[in-house]
Amino acid sequence: MVAADLPIGDRIRHYRGGRRQDAVAGLISITPDYLSQIERGLKVPSLPILYALAQELGVPIAALLSEQPLAEEGAVDTAEAAVDTAEAAVGRALLGYGPARSAQPVPAAELRERVETAWRTWQTAGDRFTKASVTLPDLVADVEHAARTARSGTEAAERRAVLQAAADLYCLLRSYLRRTGRVDLATLAADRAMRAAEDADDPLRIAVAQWNLGHVLLAAGQAAEAEEFALRAAEQVAAARLPELERTAMGGALQLVAVVAAARRRRWWEARERLTTHAESAARTVPDSSNVGWTVFGPTNLALHAVSIEMEAGETGEALHAADAIDTSHVPSLEREFTFGLEVAACHSQRRDDAAVLLSLLGLEAVAPEDLARNPLARRLVLTVIRRARTMHARQAEQLAQRLGLV
Numbered sequence: 001m002v003a004a005d006l007p008i009g010d011r012i013r014h015y016r017g018g019r020r021q022d023a024v025a026g027l028i029s030i031t032p033d034y035l036s037q038i039e040r041g042l043k044v045p046s047l048p049i050l051y052a053l054a055q056e057l058g059v060p061i062a063a064l065l066s067e068q069p070l071a072e073e074g075a076v077d078t079a080e081a082a083v084d085t086a087e088a089a090v091g092r093a094l095l096g097y098g099p100a101r102s103a104q105p106v107p108a109a110e111l112r113e114r115v116e117t118a119w120r121t122w123q124t125a126g127d128r129f130t131k132a133s134v135t136l137p138d139l140v141a142d143v144e145h146a147a148r149t150a151r152s153g154t155e156a157a158e159r160r161a162v163l164q165a166a167a168d169l170y171c172l173l174r175s176y177l178r179r180t181g182r183v184d185l186a187t188l189a190a191d192r193a194m195r196a197a198e199d200a201d202d203p204l205r206i207a208v209a210q211w212n213l214g215h216v217l218l219a220a221g222q223a224a225e226a227e228e229f230a231l232r233a234a235e236q237v238a239a240a241r242l243p244e245l246e247r248t249a250m251g252g253a254l255q256l257v258a259v260v261a262a263a264r265r266r267r268w269w270e271a272r273e274r275l276t277t278h279a280e281s282a283a284r285t286v287p288d289s290s291n292v293g294w295t296v297f298g299p300t301n302l303a304l305h306a307v308s309i310e311m312e313a314g315e316t317g318e319a320l321h322a323a324d325a326i327d328t329s330h331v332p333s334l335e336r337e338f339t340f341g342l343e344v345a346a347c348h349s350q351r352r353d354d355a356a357v358l359l360s361l362l363g364l365e366a367v368a369p370e371d372l373a374r375n376p377l378a379r380r381l382v383l384t385v386i387r388r389a390r391t392m393h394a395r396q397a398e399q400l401a402q403r404l405g406l407v
Helices: 008-016 021-027 032-039 047-057 061-065 086-094 108-124 128-150 156-179 183-199 203-219 223-239 244-264 268-283 299-312 316-324 334-350 354-367 369-374 376-388 391-404
Strands: none
Touching (some): 008 047, 008 376, 047 061, 223 244, 299 316
16 A cells, blocks of 8 residues: 555555566666656656556555555445544544543643643654644643632632643643644634633743644645734733733744744845844743743754744755754754754755765654654655655665555
8 A cells, every 4th residue: 555645656656566666667668767756747648658656566546546555355436435533533632522421520630740740651652643642632621620610610720720721731632633634623623722721811821832833824824924923922022911921932832933933934134134133032041941932032043943934944054063963862842853854954955965865764764663653744755755865875775665655
C-alpha cells in the first residue's frame, strides 16, 4: 500500500520495484530518460503511457492515479468499515460526547494535574501523537463536563480553577488538532480557550488564548488577519496587570506571531525588523526555561524564528550560518527543536545537498519519528532525496519512506 498523498511519479517508482528503469521504459516504447523525468515529477505522462505503465507494472491504472490507497486484499471497501481513530474520539469529546450531565465532575485540582502532564508530554515526547491519542479523549470529556457543571453554581474558587484548566487544555487541543489536519476543530478549540480564559477572568490565560488564535489564523492561511490580531493583542498584554516576566513573555510571543505572519506574506524586511526591534528586546529578559503559557518564548526560540525567516526568504546560506550558532538543548519543547531541524533540512534541500538533507532527516527520525511521518514538508523532502540523490542516498531515503508509511 502507498500513502494517499504520494505523487504519480513516486507511485510508478514504487510499483516498478527492483526492475530496471531502462527495461520498463523499453517495454512500453518510451526512453529511459522520459520515464526518469516522469518518476521525478518533471513530466506528466499522457493517459496512453499511464495505461501502458499500469499494464506493464501489473497494477490497475487507479493505483497510479488515485489519491486513495489501494485496499488490502479481502478488505471491505465501504465507508462504514473505516476504523474509528483516537483522533476522531478527541473530536467527538470536544463536540460534547462525554459523561452524563448527572455524573460527578472531576475536581479542578485533578484536572489541573492531568492537563499539565498532557502538556509536558506533548512538548517533550517523541511519540507524542500516540500518547495524546490515548490521553486526550477522556481528558477532554472530563474537562468539558466539569466546565459545564462549573458554570451552573459551583463554588467560585473551584469554578475559576476548572475554567483555567479548561483554557489550558483547549490551547493544547488547538496544537494537536492542527497537526492532525483538523484546522476546523483547532479553530473551535482556540475559541473555547478564549471563552474559558475570559470566564475565569485570568489575564495570563487570555493572552495565551490570543496567541493560540493567532496561530489558528496562520494555519488557516489568514496571515494578514493573524498579524493584525497579534499586534492588537500585544498592546492589550502591555497594559494588563501581570507579573513582569509573564507580561514580557506573552508580549514577545505575540510579536513572534506577527513576525511569522509578515514572513508568510513575503514581507521579509518587515519580519526581520519586527523580530529585532520588538521581540528581541523581550527575549533578553525571558529565560528559555520559563515557558510561559507553554509558548516556549525565549532567546533560543527567537533565534529559531530568525532562521525560519531566512529559510522562507530563500536565503539559505544566511539561514544555515545562523543555525550553526544555535544550541537547542535549552529549548523546553521537542516540537520546536524538530521544526528547527526540519527547516535546516529544507535549507540543505534548496542547496541540493541531498546527503545533508538525508542526515538531517535521519536525525529527526531518531528523536521525533511521529512528527516526521506526519509533517508534509518532511514527506516532500524524503521524496526529493529519492528522486534526486545518488543511488546510495536514494536507497536510504526509500527505506526511510517505508518506515514513514509513504510507500
